[in-house]
Amino acid sequence: MKNFFVISGSSGSGKTTLLELLSRDLNMDISVSCTTRKKRKYEIDGVHYLFISKEQFQDMVDQEKFLEYENVHGDLYGTPLDSLKGYIEKDNSLFLELDVKGALSLKRIYPSNTISIFLSPPNLEELRTRLVNRSTESADEIEKRLSRFGEEDNLKKEFDYTLINDNFETTFEKIKKMIISFTKKD
Numbered sequence: 001m002k003n004f005f006v007i008s009g010s011s012g013s014g015k016t017t018l019l020e021l022l023s024r025d026l027n028m029d030i031s032v033s034c035t036t037r038k039k040r041k042y043e044i045d046g047v048h049y050l051f052i053s054k055e056q057f058q059d060m061v062d063q064e065k066f067l068e069y070e071n072v073h074g075d076l077y078g079t080p081l082d083s084l085k086g087y088i089e090k091d092n093s094l095f096l097e098l099d100v101k102g103a104l105s106l107k108r109i110y111p112s113n114t115i116s117i118f119l120s121p122p123n124l125e126e127l128r129t130r131l132v133n134r135s136t137e138s139a140d141e142i143e144k145r146l147s148r149f150g151e152e153d154n155l156k157k158e159f160d161y162t163l164i165n166d167n168f169e170t171t172f173e174k175i176k177k178m179i180i181s182f183t184k185k186d
């Protein structure tokens with residue numbers, strides 16, 4: 001088994017775009033989570049998430065099919081054990097994008113193979129602007145996401161690395177360098 005690179009941060013911190021580009025650049029997959037959240041227009045079922053009903057999610061919880069799961073902003077999100085097993089068996093590294101609690105759970109389960117990265121927006125106002133500009137959430141949903149900022153920010157000290165995403169290219173290069181340095185150690 002190689003490494004799990006888990007990236008967390010407030011909604012709007014830029015982690016999804018960063019991970020998509022890093023995944024392409026480094027030829028490393030991103031774990032696909034299950035969620036009960038509604039699909040956004042541009043999202044593809046099975047690529048961005050496996051979109052399932054609350055009942056299906058609960059069945060998977062009952063059957064212990066998640067490595068970890070959390071309720072984030074009122075929706076359920078979980079990392080399916082089956083998909084991780086494949087990477088562990090093939091000795092491949094993997095990116096995961098999880099909320100702060102999920103990332104810390106993963107670190108507890110695989111302490112020596114998990115590298116946790118927390119990505120902060122420059123400040124709360126910038127976060128609000130990014131969420132409003134991306135137009136994927138309603139005003140209510142934006143407020144819900146912003147209200148988690150303090151809690152998320154408090155947990156950042158538990159992460160292996162914390163970065164402020166104030167310049168996309170710089171952040172991209174920093175994370176890429178760090179991942180390459182870990183890959184070389186293997």
Ligand code: 5GP
Pocket residue numbers: 008009010011033034037068069070072077078079080097098099100101102103
């Ligand atoms: P979004 O709705 O913006 O796609 O995701 C909301 C939050 O859920 C993000 O912080 C994202 O990283 C997190 N998330 C996505 N998948 C999982 C998962 O499988 N487990 C946990 N704990 N969080 C997840």
